Amino acid sequence: MLSKGAFSPPDWAKHLNPAPSSIYCLAQLPSPIHRWDLPNLPADTQVWIKRDDLTGMQLSGNKVRKLEFLLAEAKLQGADCVITIGGIQSNHCRATAVAARYLDLDCYLILRTSKVLVNEDPGLVGNLLVERLVGAHVELVSKEEYTKHGSEALGDMLVEKLRAQGRKPYLIPVGGSNSLGTWGYISAAQEIEQQIEAGTCPRFDEIVMACGSGGTTAGLALGNHLSMIKSKVHGYTVCDSPDYFYDYIQGLLDGLHAQVDSRDIVRLVDAKGLGYALSSTGELELVKEISEATGVILDPVYSGKALHGMVKDMVCDAKYWTGKKVLFIHTGGLLGMFDKLQQIQPLTGNWRRMQIM
Numbered sequence: 001m002l003s004k005g006a007f008s009p010p011d012w013a014k015h016l017n018p019a020p021s022s023i024y025c026l027a028q029l030p031s032p033i034h035r036w037d038l039p040n041l042p043a044d045t046q047v048w049i050k051r052d053d054l055t056g057m058q059l060s061g062n063k064v065r066k067l068e069f070l071l072a073e074a075k076l077q078g079a080d081c082v083i084t085i086g087g088i089q090s091n092h093c094r095a096t097a098v099a100a101r102y103l104d105l106d107c108y109l110i111l112r113t114s115k116v117l118v119n120e121d122p123g124l125v126g127n128l129l130v131e132r133l134v135g136a137h138v139e140l141v142s143k144e145e146y147t148k149h150g151s152e153a154l155g156d157m158l159v160e161k162l163r164a165q166g167r168k169p170y171l172i173p174v175g176g177s178n179s180l181g182t183w184g185y186i187s188a189a190q191e192i193e194q195q196i197e198a199g200t201c202p203r204f205d206e207i208v209m210a211c212g213s214g215g216t217t218a219g220l221a222l223g224n225h226l227s228m229i230k231s232k233v234h235g236y237t238v239c240d241s242p243d244y245f246y247d248y249i250q251g252l253l254d255g256l257h258a259q260v261d262s263r264d265i266v267r268l269v270d271a272k273g274l275g276y277a278l279s280s281t282g283e284l285e286l287v288k289e290i291s292e293a294t295g296v297i298l299d300p301v302y303s304g305k306a307l308h309g310m311v312k313d314m315v316c317d318a319k320y321w322t323g324k325k326v327l328f329i330h331t332g333g334l335l336g337m338f339d340k341l342q343q344i345q346p347l348t349g350n351w352r353r354m355q356i357m
């Protein structure tokens, strides 16, 4: 943990360029894969789950895999602080804040919130509590400002400001989803391949995950395509549209000179529902039902929506999923649930005053 080492890509990824030269060990890996007995599956369908929600505590979830590469580059470049950007409950921003502190880097977070809240203390709910405990500098912008300027320009503005103060900032894009960050899930594919080879789990017909900024899906789809895993990869998009993500993922693949077409290596399905980070009652009911049935708690913004999308798919096309072995990637994000307390409370009735004899 926290050591930096040389990185050597798997043989099947040696042609990808650029390849990272070093990696920081930040995550608890390999993350386990186990059977996940979901209720109401089509006949003979088996679901397994890869627990990337268990890659750490403060550093839990999928983002830590990308940060292992991104922060190694930041250090190599002599940065003294990092900047990143996301929604007010961004798991990526929380993971970046923690990892940066571990590596003695200051962290600046540009967080998007509503116009009515942008001038107020953002509070301590969920990811914000961790970010503020580890001393990240929180810079709020409104959704309107975010749309007007774009995440890149806002990041660049802060880079300029910090440089003018003599700092050496390293800018990480939304979700850590650039070509370097994509190596996080190319490596995760290698990890799955090794787990299959070791007999920890079977070969899978299908791999399912949430797609929020594209890097996780791009890395896994590419790793799956190049390695011997060769499953069908399904990314359930929780914002924007599948077409947007086919193009975005293509950019990440082209950035690695992968010479593959995104549409050939992943199926993207719209699972946005009411919109990014907006939960329908049906989605939250499913999260509650699955928590109660299996003990695995999904987050409401990413994996909860992905599972909701997958279940819908299984109902619409039960024939396709019948008899399949499916691997669901749980990408973490539990802290986001604290932002949904009011909505989730009516679904949780199990308490009473103890009868003392």
Ligand SMILES: Cc1ncc(COP(=O)(O)O)c(C=O)c1O
Residues within 6 Å of the ligand: 061, 062, 090, 091, 092, 175, 177, 210, 211, 212, 213, 214, 215, 216, 217, 299, 302, 303, 331, 332, 333
């Ligand atoms: C918990 C969680 N799961 C999934 C995702 C989606 O991953 P990606 O941004 O790489 O598409 C994110 C971030 O966007 C996340 O925070």
